[in-house]
Amino acid sequence: MPRLLIGNDFTEDLENAGEQRLATARWHAKRAVFFARDHDVLVLPEAPDDSFVRYVTALTGTDPASLAVVTPPEPAMLTPATLADPSLRERVRATLAGRRIDAVIPLHPDPAAVDLARGLGLLDAVAGHAFIAQGGGSLANSKAVFRALAAGTGAPIPEGAVCADPEAAARAVCPLFEQGHPVIVKHEYRQATRGNEILSPVGGITAWGARRLTVLGDSGAVAGYLRDHWGELAGDGGQGHRLVVERYFPGSTALFAEFTLTDAGTGPGTGGGSGTGRGTGTGIEPAGQGEMVYDPKPSAQIMPVRTVDPELTAELLARGRALCEPLHAMGYRGTLSTDAIVTPAGQLYFTEFNGRTTGSSHIYAEIGARIVGPDYPARRVLLEHVAWPVTSFDRAVAALSDAGLAYSQDTRTGVVISTAFDAAYKDLCFCAVSEDLAGARKLRQRVLDLPDA
Structure with a gap:
């Protein structure tokens, strides 16, 4: 069934508006193309380049001709004012004509996205819409709320x-x-x-x-x-x-575990997308986990976790799931990332949660489970590198192909470009897929050593 994907990657809580934030919003939101299935409709700050759409859909197996993209008249962050604009809503409504929408999925659980769905007659297609409409997305992204819930559930925090x-x-x-x-x-x-x-x-x-x-x-x-x-x-x-x-613990390793919170396991009469029931906890499923690498700012991410003790990874998953339970009971539905550190002394501390589609979600869910295969956590390592200086998307694709580095479905190894190109940044992110971490690091270095992209 077709879905409506809303690329509201940044909200006014997370980031102020401005030229730099607009560039970031339009760049990040285009990763929604990785999530697209046949006949989906995407609402984005600006249209992605055709070359990026063709590249991604060739990997995911989505028919690009079946997709529809709706954007504001001029590139704009999908703020509440933008999503409430009558002309944008009319374009979305016209695009949806003839499509029976199964789900409305915003990247960020913002009330404006729920209001858009309500205006389109699709309120019940938004999972957890009652919670989101009352500002629940802010609770699920507040570092202050996190500390209260973590302390209350007994999670170790600094x-x-x-x-x-x-x-x-x-x-x-x-x-x-x-x-x-x-x-x-x-x-x-x-x-x-x-x-x-x-x-x-x-x-x-x-x-x-x-x-x-x-x-x-x-x-x-x-x-x-x-x-x-x-x-x-x-x-x-x-x-x-x-x-x-x-x-602050210098020299710590940063980890994350993401979970999917659904209506499964809620009480009688709480079905649909309302998220008004009291969760039993069975609607919480592990989605992906990994490590963040800093140098000193975020420079890479590794999936799944590979450099810490497996017992600590198990604790990350168990305690991370427990952190999801209060938000599930409140009615939050969607992706929840629980972040933690392992100190040089081997202590695990949780540091925040993020209730939204994150910059890791499309790596493990789409490049990992969908492109590489659902068994990737046991068979492969994904290493996403954050900044690869390039001159254009097409030249980057050609450079990978000419060097024999492009991802191969036959070997299930190689390099997948994981973001669109934006002139404001002049670089791309890419994901090196290999049988082990050492191999993924070698692949990454080979890309960074390419003479011209």
Whole structure:
């Protein structure tokens, strides 16, 4: 059955509008093409290039001629105002004519997407629409809410606090400084490390997972810095958002486990997409897991987990699933990523969750399970590299083919380009598929050594 996919990758909670955010939104949203099935309709900030669509659908087996893409008149983030625009809605309605839509799937669970579905007569096709419509997506993406639910369910979390003002943040930071520990401070919503900063009583720390390191000498300097930079740290002038303070563990390994939350197992009378019932927990299924690599910003991801003790991976999955249970019971439906670290001492701590389609989802679900095969976690390793400088998408495809590096369905190894090309970035992400991690790393290096793409 056809579906309506909404590429609202960024919301106003996660990122402010602006030229850079628009470029990021249009770039990231095009990964929805990987999720497309025959006859789907995609609502995107701008239309993907034909070459990208042909490339992806050749790998996934989707008929590109059966797909339809609807965009605003000019490239625009799919904000609530954009999704409410009557002309956009009319174009979506006209495109849907004759298609019996089975599901409406937004990349981010935003009330605006539910409102669009309601206006199209498709409200029941949105899983968990009652929860999303009342702002539940914000709960599922709040680092502050995460800490409360993690603490309540007994998940191990780093020492720290949720802070509503700079004075509370100073009270959380200073005791950790007195013990010689650096801290990481996090914007409640921002993603991909853009809202993170490391504060430390000493220098010499690499700021993995954060935009910068700031060294502060004493409690007075801490209080002054937090007061003077509160608007930047909490975002949007500090209005309406909280700051999370956590002990920072240098040299840790970052992990994630994603789960799919569905209506399976909900109580009687709670079917459909309402998500109003009390979940029993059986509607929570593991979807994918892996490792994030920093250098010091995000530079790669490995799927499945390969470099930590299998017992810790099992704990990641078991405790991650337990973290899903409160949100499932509340009515959240969709993808939930639970993030964690393993410290150099071998301790597992959970750090946040993300209730949305993430930058990892299409790697394990589409490149992994759909293209490589459902047995990929046992047979293959996927290594996605974040930034490959290229001049165009077509030249990158040709360079991989000429070098014999393109993904082969026969060997189930090779390189899959995992993002569209955007002139604002002038690079691509790619996924190296190999039988083991060493092989995937060699493939990645061969791509980066290509003379011209």
